[in-house]
Amino acid sequence: MSDPTATQDLIKGADEPTASPVAVRDSQRSLWRDTWDILKRRKIFWISLVMLVVFLLMAAFPSLFTHKDPEYATLAKSMELPSSDAWFGYDLQGRDVYARAVYGARTSIIVGVLATLATVLLGGLTGVLAAYFGRWLDAIISRVGEMFLGLPYVLGAIIILGTIAPAQSNPGKATIMAVVIVVLALLGWPILMRIARSAVIQAKHQDYVQAARALGAGPLRIIFRHLLPNSLAPILVYATITIGSYIGAEATLSLLGIGLRSPVISWGIAIADHASYIRTAPHAMFFPAAFLSLCVLTFVMLGEAVRDALDPKLR
DSSP states (O other): OOHHHHHHHHHHTSSOSSSOOOSSHHHHHHHHHHHHHHHHOOOHHHHHHHHHHHHHHHHOGGGGGGOOOOOOOOOTTOOOOOOOOSOOBBBBTBBBBBHHHHHHHHHHHHHHHHHHOOOOHHHHHHHHHHHHHHHHHHHHHHHHHHHHHOOOHHHHHHHHHHHOOOOOOOHHHHHHHHHHHHHHHHHHHHHHHHHHHHHHHHHHHHHHHHHHHHHHHHHHIIIIIITTTTTHHHHHHHHHHHHHHHHHHHHHHHTTSSSSOOTTTTTTHHHHGGGGGTTTHHHHHHHHHHHHHHHHHHHHHHHHHHHHHHHHTTT
């Protein structure tokens, strides 16, 4: 679901030379210190950071932004336009649109973050193993990844979600969220696997890795002490952008009727429930869509800022 051009840039960036073999820890500290110095001078970083803090506060403490119950419905107020009583108006069931938009941030962000963590763990682990051990393991992991990449994203989600949690079923909140997270991770891990694999292949040929191997360091020590720390930059950038992509993907799946569903509250569900009323009551869909777009834009801008700061061509 991410931008193919950005993904290609990340894979190319992973092929750039990693930290100096002399004084690895000092070079790592210097890299992140220089990155922070660059980020501090970028307005886009501070704008995205402020927006991110607002959305995180909204997800963690929604009562700071509204005192209304998002589940409280008054059918007599169905589809009422925005007013002083309800800033964003009321939805089809007579529920406050603003309250549901605020509380929807928690579900959408949780799904995006957990799906990204699962993608990083699955894609990063398989990428590191494929790059470090190579040969038949690399071939197997690469071919499996290509199979997933060849599967259209939406079609794959429809098949998996239609099998595990069909629309006519009534799973609980935690169950349906877990299923959507797993599906997003399963369909998204191959790209991160390729990024991690490319970064580790470049890093494992550095002198400090060869020295550690000559001194008797085992595979686990080499991977976690030397390879991963010097391969985190492209993984971190891709993960940041992917959070926004997964939040948008969750909304897409909900709009198609195969993603999250009531009683879960999310921006995607709010959009899906009122898509057919866009002409008669656009406010019921517009405001959740605006929250969704701003949140996705926040993570994309933050990822772009970090990528530019870590790009060795711009350093």
